[in-house]
Amino acid sequence: MNATIARLLLQRFALALVTLLMVSVVVFAITNLLPGDAAEESLGQAATPEAVAALRAQFGLDQPAPLRYARWLGHLLSGNPGASLLNGKPVAVLIGQRLPSSLVLAGVTAAVSVPLALALGILSAMLSGTLFDRAVNVGTVALVSVPEFLIATLAVLLFAVKLRWLSALSHTDEIGSFTDFVRAYAMPVFTLCCVIVAQMARMTRAALLDQLDAPYVEMARLKGAGPVRVVLVHALPNAIGPIANAVALSLSYLLGGVLIVETVFNYPGIANLMVDAVTTRDIPLVQACAMIFCGAYLLLVMLADILAIVANPRLRNQ
Amino acid sequence: MKRFATLPPLAMLGLVITVFWLLMTVAGPWLAPHDAAALVDDDVFGPISARFPLGSDYLGRDMLSRILFGARFTVALALSAAVLASTGGTLLGLLAATAGGWIDNILSRLLDTLISIPGKMFALMMVASFGSSAPVLIATAAIGYLPGAYRIARALAVNVQAMDFVQAARARGEGLAYITCVEILPNMIRPVLADFGLRFVFIVLLLSGLSFLSLGVQPPDADWGSLVRENIAGLSEGAPAVLVPALAIASLTIGVNLWIDNLRGAKDA
Numbered sequence: 001m002n003a004t005i006a007r008l009l010l011q012r013f014a015l016a017l018v019t020l021l022m023v024s025v026v027v028f029a030i031t032n033l034l035p036g037d038a039a040e041e042s043l044g045q046a047a048t049p050e051a052v053a054a055l056r057a058q059f060g061l062d063q064p065a066p067l068r069y070a071r072w073l074g075h076l077l078s079g080n081p082g083a084s085l086l087n088g089k090p091v092a093v094l095i096g097q098r099l100p101s102s103l104v105l106a107g108v109t110a111a112v113s114v115p116l117a118l119a120l121g122i123l124s125a126m127l128s129g130t131l132f133d134r135a136v137n138v139g140t141v142a143l144v145s146v147p148e149f150l151i152a153t154l155a156v157l158l159f160a161v162k163l164r165w166l167s168a169l170s171h172t173d174e175i176g177s178f179t180d181f182v183r184a185y186a187m188p189v190f191t192l193c194c195v196i197v198a199q200m201a202r203m204t205r206a207a208l209l210d211q212l213d214a215p216y217v218e219m220a221r222l223k224g225a226g227p228v229r230v231v232l233v234h235a236l237p238n239a240i241g242p243i244a245n246a247v248a249l250s251l252s253y254l255l256g257g258v259l260i261v262e263t264v265f266n267y268p269g270i271a272n273l274m275v276d277a278v279t280t281r282d283i284p285l286v287q288a289c290a291m292i293f294c295g296a297y298l299l300l301v302m303l304a305d306i307l308a309i310v311a312n313p314r315l316r317n318q
Numbered sequence: 319m320k321r322f323a324t325l326p327p328l329a330m331l332g333l334v335i336t337v338f339w340l341l342m343t344v345a346g347p348w349l350a351p352h353d354a355a356a357l358v359d360d361d362v363f364g365p366i367s368a369r370f371p372l373g374s375d376y377l378g379r380d381m382l383s384r385i386l387f388g389a390r391f392t393v394a395l396a397l398s399a400a401v402l403a404s405t406g407g408t409l410l411g412l413l414a415a416t417a418g419g420w421i422d423n424i425l426s427r428l429l430d431t432l433i434s435i436p437g438k439m440f441a442l443m444m445v446a447s448f449g450s451s452a453p454v455l456i457a458t459a460a461i462g463y464l465p466g467a468y469r470i471a472r473a474l475a476v477n478v479q480a481m482d483f484v485q486a487a488r489a490r491g492e493g494l495a496y497i498t499c500v501e502i503l504p505n506m507i508r509p510v511l512a513d514f515g516l517r518f519v520f521i522v523l524l525l526s527g528l529s530f531l532s533l534g535v536q537p538p539d540a541d542w543g544s545l546v547r548e549n550i551a552g553l554s555e556g557a558p559a560v561l562v563p564a565l566a567i568a569s570l571t572i573g574v575n576l577w578i579d580n581l582r583g584a585k586d587a
Binding site: 162 | 446543
């Protein structure tokens with residue numbers, strides 16, 4: 001049995017690696033399709049044909065695309081994705097400065113949102129059909145369908161402007177105490193939580209309700225088990241797999257959310273770095289950031305897959 | 319008509335909001351009391367008043383007019399992209415399901431790769447490489463959301479294809495085009511329409527998110543996302559100029575969602 005699981009896990013891992021490789025081809029293709037290239041761009045108005053040709057040779061842009069792709073991938077894998085076109089600093093250094101802050105933000109958000117979403121989802125499945133359930137349902141539909149920046153601006157309006165509890169920008173560089181930490185993270189984390197808690201709670205509720213339709217639940221009910229016992233003791237253990245799957249998938253929505261949140265609160269993370277890189281069309285930096293985000297996304301999707309397999313023996317036979 | 323009258327109230331509300339914004343997209347510029355660029359208020363970030371029903375923006379322009387002109391960009395851009403994504407995805411899905419074999423394999427592999435790139439990442443890369451003109455934005459959203467439409471259409475078509483009436487049509491000797499258009503397509507149109515609505519919502523959120531990052535619709539044009547961005551300084555005064563466009567987007571996306579939820583529910587019933 002364990003050998004089967006190990007083989008399946010290896011398969012998923014290999015599949016994720018192949019997908020990541022194909023994603024890297026797409027990333028490279030999109031960012032290299034333009035007729036104009038980095039050489040012309042960086043010379044600007046002063047571009048004489050000779051200067052452009054010399055610079056193209058220096059960047060290796062005169063070589064065929066597959067060769068350039070192979071070289072780019074090699075640099076990326078060796079941890080040296082090149083230098084920023086804007087200020088010449090190594091991309092690895094720029095990202096290294098920002099990545100930890102983004103990971104902290106994601107970690108804090110996950111720590112707050114997962115328990116909250118599970119509680120909401122399980123409660124509304126237990127109280128399915130009641131006013132509470134319907135309120136949670138309408139609330140989560142609304143949260144899923146509004147733009148992140150609406151939630152962020154409403155949060156600023158409420159907590160920074162009206163109540164004056166927090167500053168409108170996140171000051172992560174002056175954290176000296178727990179209070180400072182809460183002040184810096186409260187609003188970004190609140191905004192991100194709104195987005196993913198809604199997703200997670202809906203999927204948790206759906207996974208549980210799915211189990212509640214099963215014959216063994218009806219058996220438990222006929223046996224005289226109360227609604228709380230039916231959900232917590234009978235349905236929940238069987239729904240762990242789909243719920244874990246839902247949690248991992250919902251966390252991948254963080255990747256889109258941080259783009260807006262880091263910008264609104266001027267949080268010094270990698271999403272903010274990428275938005276700046278896109279604005280200045282700093283292609284090497286855009287490529288590296290995009291690969292990090294796509295890698296993280298694939299990791300979460302793979303995790304969701306694996307959790308589903310581990311929790312559900314029937315999927316092991318595929 | 320009977321079906322229309324028995325719509326649940328929430329779906330009715332969603333339909334009314336959706337139709338309202340569609341009408342505003344067409345008629346907005348004629349209804350707008352001022353030109354979108356006209357400086358009409360001496361006050362910046364003016365409050366809601368009789369003269370300026372939605373306040374004024376950071377330059378003293380009428381927000382109501384800016385919203386009405388902006389509907390063109392928010393609704394029309396997203397609508398064209400959603401139509402492209404859904405028709406493209408549905409056609410490719412139908413092709414993959416009916417042709418099968420290597421065509422199906424290649425299409426599925428290719429689009430699975432695209433689906434592994436989060437939509438916003440794809441959009442950022444496109445904008446970094448090609449700029450953010452309207453055609454680039456439409457193409458970006460259409461390509462980004464095509465794989466999802468493809469998956470759904472392919473799965474639906476594979477299911478419908480296994481039905482007896484399709485087998486019967488085959489046995490009658492009908493051509494592939496006839497079977498696809500007359501037997502398969504009508505039987506999957508409802509979920510495809512619901513999916514189209516969902517895709518429209520995603521695209522509205524994507525494009526307004528890009529504009530909010532100053533990477534979408536570029537000045538002097540402005541969609542609702544740009545309106546939020548350019549007035550963000552008014553947030554500390556609680557100016558309506560920041561919230562009104564954000565709420566306009568929310569009303570559009572929630573409205574469409576309420577309407578699709580009903581479309582889906584009716585399918586299940």
